[in-house]
Amino acid sequence: MQLHKKLNLRRWFLLGFALVCIALNVVVYGLYEKNQEIQASKQWVNHTYEVIGTANELFFKIQDMQIALRGFLLTGDEKFLAPYHQADKSLDEKYAALATLTSGNVERQRELLRLKSVLEKQRGLMQRQIELRRSGGNFLPQDMKDSKALMDEIRIMNMYIVGDEQKLLNERSRRETKRQRNYMRSIFATAGVSIIGLLFANGLIGFLSLRRLDAEEDLRRTNHEMEGFTYIASHDLRSPLVNLKGFSTEMSYGLKELEPILERALEHVSEEDRKKAREILDVDIPDSLKYIHSSVEKMNKLTNGILELSRIGKRNLRIKPVNVRGIVQRSVDALQHQISTRNIKVAIGELPEVVSDSLSLEQIFGNILDNAIKYLDPARSGEIEIGGIKGRTQTTYWVKDNGRGIAESDVAKIFEIYRRAGINAHIPGEGLGMAYVRTTLRRLGGRIWVESVQGRGSIFYFNVDNVLKKEGNNNA
């Protein structure tokens, strides 16, 4: 129920996050579009300014020409005509520029054509006046009047074009301002959506880490329960064993006391009955009791084994620099009797120091060495090598022997509680050593593995943290 709720919550979180991501994309795309529009609109505004500028320039040119012409007509001095020629030359150019700039505006094109014809008329009139003056003639008042009328027409047309463009400009500016306002709004919206997205992400991360903590807590609790369970189970199993052992022993006591009494009574029964009774008294009952005894014995050992394993997790580790060489030397010394009687060669190589629990390491080496000696091949003289190498975070140690080796199918079995590999009936052991080693190593941050060739020997490797961390709230 709880888990189901959590899953649902998680689904909602993910959905929300996805929606926020999509929204963010849409908004950012909109922002990009807006930006494009504003760029285009800015260009249009610039364009309008350019049109107005060019139109005015065109008007100034023709004005320049008129002023220059007047000077010449009054004085007859050709030098007055210099600005006239200059303006005349660029007049077409300006007109062409204006036509190009407004090529998209059909109405403007029409206006420009009208302007062009008026301009040409004015130009023709001006040219005629110049020629007349040059040929010594006086200027005609009618020409002056016509010229003024044309000029007025040009001015009005120019004013109209500029005015119209100005209107367009105002319109465009207004639109641009609006767009810019929209753009700002979009930016704020994006920021808002981003913040919502961040909040969601934050929530999601918080939620996920909460779940991780939950899972860790669950694991810790399970581990704790498991330890408690094995402890209680193995402990409570002892209680009935006491009874089994006690009462079966009491039974054999009783039988012993009963024997002389029965002995006397048996003299008074038939030969057949006597034989039968003796069979029961001497064989059947003692046999049954023997099996009960041995089974209880075995069960006691098994429960003690479990009890011992469950205690590994509870023992307090004392973390300090460990002289591994000293530990190995002590373990070898403890086995000295077997080593010298069986003439085993033991070579101790490099053994790096670690910061760990000394007692655990001593038990690990003790168990592995004990096994190495136990499972040597009697057909050849035993050789055992011990070494180690320090890595970046962990140190690996090994114990190599030339013993009987382990069949590949048995390799996984040897680390399990109560399982022993190969033919071992004649070799004492309860199948606890390697299970003990494996469980102990887990607390030291390491593991154990083996390389073995049957009939040639085995190398047991194990690694431990170079510097073991304090377990804190983790009692696994």
Added chain:
Amino acid sequence: MPNSEAVMIVMIEDDPGHAALIQKNLRRAGISNEIKHIENGREAADYLLGTGEFAGNRPQAPMLILLDLNLPEMDGFEILQKIKGDEITKLIPVIILTTTDNPREVERCYALGCNVYVTKPVEYDAFAESIRKLGLLLAVVKVPGEIR
């Protein structure tokens, strides 16, 4: 020894088999005192402290308690705590007799004020030997309230 015959042994033990084996071996060791067997933890506490169904009826005779730890309704630790927290019963010697040899539980019992801690070995010879020695101890031990 004649005086200690008046001492009652209260055996609080939920397993009838264990109770029978303990009793048998105490008798073998020559202990002839009255042995009162109680199987339930709560009942034992009520009996000793004169509460519940034993209200106003505290046992008067000098006594000695054999206490198991794993008991129904109220465990041995709690009983021990109650006995040692009571002005009258705190004087009664308490011998913990249990299958556990966990150092932590041993420590906890002594911290709560038990007088002796004995484990029941699974191996019967050892079990019988432990109870016999306990019997020898009981034969010489002096209990408060014995001689008035």
